[in-house]
Amino acid sequence: MFDIKWIRENSALFDAGRERRGLPPLAADLLALDDTRRSAIAASQVAQERRNAASKEIGAAMKAKDNERAEALKAEMAELKASAPALEEAEKRAIVVLDRALAEIPNLPLDDVPFGRDENDNPELRVVGEKPVFSFTPKEHFEIGENLGLMDFETAAKLSGARFVVNKGPLARLERALGQFMLDLHTGEHDYAEINPPILVRDDALFGTAQLPKFEEDLFAAHAGRLPQEGGGDSYWLIPTAEVSLTNLVRESILEERQLPLRFTALTPCFRAEAGSAGRDTRGMIRQHQFSKVELVSIATPEQALIEHERMLGCAETVLKRLGLAYRVVTLCTGDMGFSSQKTYDIEVWLPGQGRYREISSCSVCGDFQARRMNARYRPEGGKATRFVHTLNGSGVAVGRALVAVLENYQREDGGVNVPEALRPYMGGLTAIMPGSGTR
RNA sequence: GGAGAGGUGGCUGAGUGGUUGAAAGCACCGCACUCGAAAUGCGGCAUAGGUGCAAGCCUAUCGGGGGUUCGAAUCCCCCCCUCUCCGCCA
Numbered sequence: 001m002f003d004i005k006w007i008r009e010n011s012a013l014f015d016a017g018r019e020r021r022g023l024p025p026l027a028a029d030l031l032a033l034d035d036t037r038r039s040a041i042a043a044s045q046v047a048q049e050r051r052n053a054a055s056k057e058i059g060a061a062m063k064a065k066d067n068e069r070a071e072a073l074k075a076e077m078a079e080l081k082a083s084a085p086a087l088e089e090a091e092k093r094a095i096v097v098l099d100r101a102l103a104e105i106p107n108l109p110l111d112d113v114p115f116g117r118d119e120n121d122n123p124e125l126r127v128v129g130e131k132p133v134f135s136f137t138p139k140e141h142f143e144i145g146e147n148l149g150l151m152d153f154e155t156a157a158k159l160s161g162a163r164f165v166v167n168k169g170p171l172a173r174l175e176r177a178l179g180q181f182m183l184d185l186h187t188g189e190h191d192y193a194e195i196n197p198p199i200l201v202r203d204d205a206l207f208g209t210a211q212l213p214k215f216e217e218d219l220f221a222a223h224a225g226r227l228p229q230e231g232g233g234d235s236y237w238l239i240p241t242a243e244v245s246l247t248n249l250v251r252e253s254i255l256e257e258r259q260l261p262l263r264f265t266a267l268t269p270c271f272r273a274e275a276g277s278a279g280r281d282t283r284g285m286i287r288q289h290q291f292s293k294v295e296l297v298s299i300a301t302p303e304q305a306l307i308e309h310e311r312m313l314g315c316a317e318t319v320l321k322r323l324g325l326a327y328r329v330v331t332l333c334t335g336d337m338g339f340s341s342q343k344t345y346d347i348e349v350w351l352p353g354q355g356r357y358r359e360i361s362s363c364s365v366c367g368d369f370q371a372r373r374m375n376a377r378y379r380p381e382g383g384k385a386t387r388f389v390h391t392l393n394g395s396g397v398a399v400g401r402a403l404v405a406v407l408e409n410y411q412r413e414d415g416g417v418n419v420p421e422a423l424r425p426y427m428g429g430l431t432a433i434m435p436g437s438g439t440r
Numbered sequence: 441g442g443a444g445a446g447g448u449g450g451c452u453g454a455g456u457g458g459u460u461g462a463a464a465g466c467a468c469c470g471c472a473c474u475c476g477a478a479a480u481g482c483g484g485c486a487u488a489g490g491u492g493c494a495a496g497c498c499u500a501u502c503g504g505g506g507g508u509u510c511g512a513a514u515c516c517c518c519c520c521c522u523c524u525c526c527g528c529c530a
Contacts, residue, residue, distance in 0.1 A: 041490055045499045052499085055511045059458040062510095070510080077510050095489095254450075379450085386487095 017108035037094040116333025129326035140353035142284035169439030177426030192265035197245030200236035208374035238271035242295035243393040251374035261300040291400035305390035326350040353408040363394030
């Protein structure tokens, strides 16, 4: 969320940044709302001031036993009070109107973010690893999984409809192994603290990381008992990413500079309605309503943020390197960035079955955009005034898609799948999942 | 779900209708004392918003929202959260 004062003082910069994102200018409209807000506040405060003063006089008059004067003042006060509700109402309304407008404005790209209109304009930053060479035509992950009898979309549809899957036996274990492996890597070698956070959260948490108010249709909601309008109990949202839970760990708090950067990681289920994705990636596990993901979140000072961003990207890349997966890193161009981000790197893993790179991680630095929404601050060493922290988040990495990548990259001509070296300790030493192995 | 106790500044904790934005202590900052430190003494120390070149002034804020009153941290109502006991439960 932007600070209206900053927009007031940097309106040209603000609109120029929006133009880079392909958005129309907005500063003039916002400043008009701000003028309305400020004059409404001023008018209301003048009235308040008079009332406070009169009230004190009444107190003094009563103390002095001057009842006549007190009564006269009370009469005057009654008149003042009559006009108060309208003034207060106008003030409140003007504040809400501006706040609502500000809450729906996306973050602006940093200067070094490449200009572009959409995902086709994302420049490749680097390409890493060797794509595997096959002596046969590589299959897509769902063919592999279904042929093994371990990946079942039909049964999942009976339980839950489209965009769900049932994984079984060694395949289920392989997915668990991936999650464990990533978590161990980030906690053991990358200095992240393991967190097991709530995955049901309130509105406020989602407002903090800016999934609300604008992206409600992408979320799933949960209600105790029946729907609220039918007399149900408390309502929650299911997190679309652990970024929500992990980032909001510091909401409404004042940290000490020496604590920073804070690094959190979590392995959680994520839930997405995929409202705008009808017809896309309908086959297989690429785009599911429910998937698990290892998330990385850093809370940093403004000075640390960009260094931390590169570091986080490196942590995510290490996952793919250890798994022996080929990938490339792209920098999202100005037109393709997410709502909260100032700069985003995507890691795209090579999928031989699809014959293309697919996103498996996204690492973003958000500046103080989310910190303002959460009111998360820190106290600089030796300083008195607080500053907003900077927040970063990244996938480290998406577990469901990592499973897809392992299946497609480690598939064998006989229909089996080799287990990557790094995962074997988590698979009880198993070196390959073989056809006909069953679910045990 | 039932019964009860609470939510006050960075922290602890006073405060039941009138200069209370809020005592006191701790922490922190400055000064004095000291060769230096500790101890001690004196002073300072909330946040947000509005206004002003500035010093400053004004408004709001004692979990959140309403209400009573000339006036609310203090009284009333609703909600949220924490804790204790009971019930239920993985």
